[in-house]
Amino acid sequence: MTKSKVLFVVLLLVVGFMGCKQSKPIETIDVSELTIAAIHRAYQEGTYTSNQLVKAYLHRIEDIDSTINSITTINPKALDIANQLDKEYQKTGILRPLHGIPIIVKDNINTAGLPTTAGALALKDYIPDEDALIIKKLVEAGAILIAKSNMAEWAFSPMHTESSTAGTTRNPYNITYVPAGSSGGTAASVAANFGTIGLGTDTGNSIRGPSSHCALVGFRTTLGLVSRSAIVPLYLRNDVVGPMCRTVEDATKVLEVMVGYDPKDPITKNSQGKVPANYSEFLLNDGLVGARIGVLRELSDDDPHPEIKALFEKALYHLDSLGATVIDPVVIPDFSIVRQNQWCASFREDIEDFLANYVQSDSLKSIESIIRAGTNSDFARDRLERNAANNGRWENPEIPCLSAYKDSKRIAFREAIEKVMDSLKLDAIVYPSWNHPPARIDFYQQEYKGDNSQIISPHTGQPAFTVPMGYTNKNLPAGLQFLGRMYDEPTLIRLTYSYEQGTKHRRAPNLQ
Template sequence: MTRFKFACLCLTLLFLGYSCKEDKSGPQETSSLNLPELTISEIHTAYTNRDYTSKQLVEAYLQRIEDFDDATNAITTINPEALAIAEQLDSEFQKTGSLRPLHGIPLIVKDNINTEGLPTTAGSLALKDYIAQEDAFIIKKLVEAGAIVLAKSNMAEWAFSPMHSKSSTAGTTRNPYNLEYVPAGSSGGTGASIAANFGTIGLGTDTGNSIRGPSSHNALVGFRTTLGLVSRSAIVPLYLRNDVVGPMCRTVEDATKVLEVIAGYDPDDQLTAHSKGKIPENYTQFLNKDALTGARIGVLRELSDADTAPEVKALFEKSLSELDSLGATVVDPVVIPDFAILKENQWCAPFREDVERFLKNYVKNDSLQTIEDIIEVGSNSDFARERLLRNAAHTGRWENSEIPCLGAYSDVRRVAFREAIEQVMDSLELDAIVYPSWNNPPARIDHFQEEYKGDNSQIISPHTGQPAFTVPMGFTSKNLPAGIQFLGRMYDEPVLIGLTYAYEQGTKHRIAPNLKKVTAK
């Protein structure tokens, strides 16, 4: 067997859950390692050991997409340059013997983030022919770190829906754990892609739910970071006062390595000026499996007890016991004074302003300058069409237009909400507050609106600006994932990284979906 064929065999075996070691004295042997999914560290170890190359890894992922994406419908565009980029990275490694932080790591990018030479459609007919001329700021940073943009992923059209991920350009994405159910929205394509092992790492955007919701529904780790920590420039916005972009990965460690690359100041997104002086030298130093020992974790029962499905409730109660067994002091309950009042009247809708600025700065199409132009192009989705009309007619605060919508850091209602939470955290010496990411399991695709219940991600973090991370906490009897969310203080990513990593390592709740090829009837 040639070394090339042997490497290809090893790579195939890795994806099937086996390890492969070369024995030059006789036949090759395999042993089960229960390793169906690869991490950044495992891939870099394999590169260093010359087990396989970046090009072979990309080929394997592309084959997996070809075999299984007919089931999930998660991928919209394959990067035709991915293999060539991988070859260049292989050549660089052969010459230098060193790996960049994300060297040769295949990346799935949500289809509202500008990627040079590839469509950025935001799931809409209006942008179906828009090809970005250059990468968004964060994509540049990821590419410089060695990541390979492998593909773009489907999303809810214009990021309107936290419920499901249906676009006019690609149709409906299905949950890889059960194809009759939603992967949530709007980053459901990234969620389904990473859960189905179509790439190593993924990017989503989150206006209210859209990183954490799909991560919870797909047994992933999702980081909604502090508003202002990561640039949003050259990304199709929903409401920029809320929008965050961040990692969606299978492990806390991988998500942390992505965050480490993308965090930082971007002159084209002035909100990131708030992050200056608040970013540590590196985030991976906080990956401490003992971080829960001595930690104080508060339980926000106003969310966890709100019409929670019995199975999700049981998983959450079990997670509290797990936190206790891993060394944390669980403070239960935590009460935020006037919580019900503070959380109201938080939503503002600057969609027109934000999207029309994006059209002007990036799309630069004379026939596509306003929301009315977008509406005229049309949509294949009744849901998206209704949301477009609603956003065209309303730009102020949803529930009370007399209350002004101010900046992300200066809005009086937002600041009051954040201060109320952080003051309670300070008084109780809490490291984080926890609650279920969803109080209910994923909805059925055919009933997504009536079964959309218990979305806790919308309530606090997008308005206060605080970081909130979701990690898997188990599965329901129908094998549908559920997640637990950790809420921290502003710029407390180091604390949340430690806590979520310790919980993940202490519980190992993630299980890969059992996808099967779709065969023609």
């Protein structure tokens, strides 16, 4: 832990003890694997307060985060907010949906009064005056923003989590391995029990990859379901923000709060009329009974690591034993063709709009000014230069890039998949989130293999959820991914919850 983080934590603990006359010793609160429901029961039973819980999490961060380096900023107001929520509950006897639930937020999401750096030197002094809309919603629901988390600089890397502002984050299951990227700081911190719930962003992989590598549940929701305003973009046509949690139930409760139309993110208008009043009603133990699940062998059998292949085959067995009909294989006609030429580089346009609308600095207006600000990461430097030189379709610049919902290539890709899903009456398609285990940090580029998350949902806009699938012989987690139809989060919640409850793969890392 850096010197500034230690000072923050010490200050918070001192302030907290002064503000709470009868404080339960933080050592007696076991924060490992706590859920929203368990915390709310504790509040109702008087086992501990929000203030005491926040102290316990801060104590754990102070003790352990120096090992994995996942936290960038501690919120100095966290204990004050917890005190206010405790007083509110004492007065009303009512708990808000996320009342007193500590959340860790990726460092590219605007948070009032706290740095939002996207891991970059160019934004190291940027402190927003206002929360992003999704943060406002979470705070209104009672969540306590306890800390910001490290990320791959500018969200460029799906492979590892390295930033110029905070360095490299390590996988809590084995610190010589990556937690993937770019939301690796959120994944590592939530997996290590530094907070109850977390937020990440996903342009191609960055919620589901780190969640898979850290034995978490990660929701990449339908493009347009959740606002992305006041979030540092990568490629806005692909960007999604979503929950990264230890359970499907917690991720669902976070999602419920976040959804909805935002005039500052026009694509969310497409979600109107497509959001159920309550996502939690789909948390059904028998949710796989009668379901039809397709197996996309074109992904799962693409050079898989033998241990991941074995875990995937076991997952298919579990789906069957839990009541699903497994259709194996499912073939998407011309899959290798329709998936081509999907990536469009819009970083210049998107980041320059963000700088103009939010940062508003005379010295920071363009990608060139970002490059001049410098970077400590060779990987980020290369990606900045590539994005400065390219602003179109990566594989074939002659094919124009249209907006997310009007791009004919994206539409054709989505229709090819949904047509097969409709013809076979599939509820979802499954494949491993990664076909290979996490790479070693020192060899992350050479060992980066099998990232299936990049291939479909970022381009089609479809929702895709990952849940723990098991572990390799080296205790490295693997994830099972469920792909659904547009705005069919209710079905994915039902299926993933049933699979999670029927397998119980999630276990905490062995951290002292």
